[in-house]
Amino acid sequence: MPIQSLYFTAPGQVEIREETLPPPAAGEVRVETLLTAISPGTEMLVYRGQFPRNLSLDASIHSLAGAFAYPVRYGYSAVGRVAALGPQVDESWLDRLVFAFQPHASAFNAPVAELHPLPANIAPEDAVFLPNMETAVNFLLDGAPLIGERVAVFGQGVVGLLTTALLARLPLASLTTFDKFALRREWSTKFGAGEASEGLEALRSLDVDLAYELTGSPIALDDAIAACGFSGRVVIGSWYGEKRHAIDLGGKFHRARLKLISSQVSTLTPELHARWSKARRLAVAWQMLEAVRPAQLITHRFPLEQATRAYTLIDQRPEETLQVVFEYT
Numbered sequence: 001m002p003i004q005s006l007y008f009t010a011p012g013q014v015e016i017r018e019e020t021l022p023p024p025a026a027g028e029v030r031v032e033t034l035l036t037a038i039s040p041g042t043e044m045l046v047y048r049g050q051f052p053r054n055l056s057l058d059a060s061i062h063s064l065a066g067a068f069a070y071p072v073r074y075g076y077s078a079v080g081r082v083a084a085l086g087p088q089v090d091e092s093w094l095d096r097l098v099f100a101f102q103p104h105a106s107a108f109n110a111p112v113a114e115l116h117p118l119p120a121n122i123a124p125e126d127a128v129f130l131p132n133m134e135t136a137v138n139f140l141l142d143g144a145p146l147i148g149e150r151v152a153v154f155g156q157g158v159v160g161l162l163t164t165a166l167l168a169r170l171p172l173a174s175l176t177t178f179d180k181f182a183l184r185r186e187w188s189t190k191f192g193a194g195e196a197s198e199g200l201e202a203l204r205s206l207d208v209d210l211a212y213e214l215t216g217s218p219i220a221l222d223d224a225i226a227a228c229g230f231s232g233r234v235v236i237g238s239w240y241g242e243k244r245h246a247i248d249l250g251g252k253f254h255r256a257r258l259k260l261i262s263s264q265v266s267t268l269t270p271e272l273h274a275r276w277s278k279a280r281r282l283a284v285a286w287q288m289l290e291a292v293r294p295a296q297l298i299t300h301r302f303p304l305e306q307a308t309r310a311y312t313l314i315d316q317r318p319e320e321t322l323q324v325v326f327e328y329t
Contacts, residue, residue: 012047038325079100138281140163150206151174181319216240218244231259
């Protein structure tokens with residue numbers, strides 16, 4: 001059947017290509033897409049040409065296997081309805097709403113083992129946040145915030161806001177967030193931040209136990225370090241790609257015995273392997289989607305044919321956007 005697929009063809013350039021999708025093979029189904037979400041973090045590295053050339057797109061996602069090179073398909077948050085079954089697939093899959101880690105396209109084939117049926121109480125508009133919610137859950141697992149701790153979150157994009165929403169459910173002493181955009185700060189306080197600041201003057205009064213660096217900018221790592229008290233910890237959830245910055249590790253970081261923690265959702269921290277699995281973490285992410293209802297963070301909806309407009313908006317006017325999605329009819 002004919003489908004439309006999005007390709008990144010060069011830095012700052014995308015195009016929609018007409019392709020033919022074969023019938024689903026044994027163990028596969030065809031999913032007709034309803035929504036896909038643009039990742040304003042990782043995906044924009046691909047759009048801007050800042051993706052490291054020596055890494056695979058995502059070794060943990062089958063649909064994104066292979067090295068980065070233009071033209072390339074990307075995206076990892078798709079919700080759709082099962083429209084056709086391949087051989088050896090149970091008929092109960094037909095017409096089911098599912099989530100898949102798939103690039104932007106109007107339809108796709110996927111093994112049923114790689115699909116996640118939507119719980120009955122989760123709408124497609126909430127389900128497209130599943131990857132970012134799972135990432136936010138992973139940040140809390142890695143940072144291990146304790147009762148009564150002071151916590152700061154740098155960056156209130158989508159994943160930062162979801163992280164704030166989860167942290168706000170804990171009995172913390174304080175929760176302070178930082179972002180330069182007013183729309184994000186507004187939502188940060190709605191999601192439970194005690195204070196959402198634009199400037200870094202508040203750093204002078206901070207003495208946090210735990211800081212999260214989620215801005216996507218390595219420059220902000222200095223600020224996260226500055227916010228911490230003695231023996232504080234900094235969870236680095238940002239992926240900087242090919243962006244570089246000289247981090248100041250010669251001052252407070254050294255004498256205050258700070259701990260930098262790398263957090264990435266494709267794996268679980270080894271300390272939790274005895275009790276936690278990816279399946280358990282994903283189940284928690286579904287529960288948090290129901291609790292937070294992040295569909296309210298969708299600020300813009302575009303048909304796939306207007307992909308250039310969507311990416312230009314995110315790239316050039318990020319202060320206006322939270323979550324941008326493609327809708328398919």
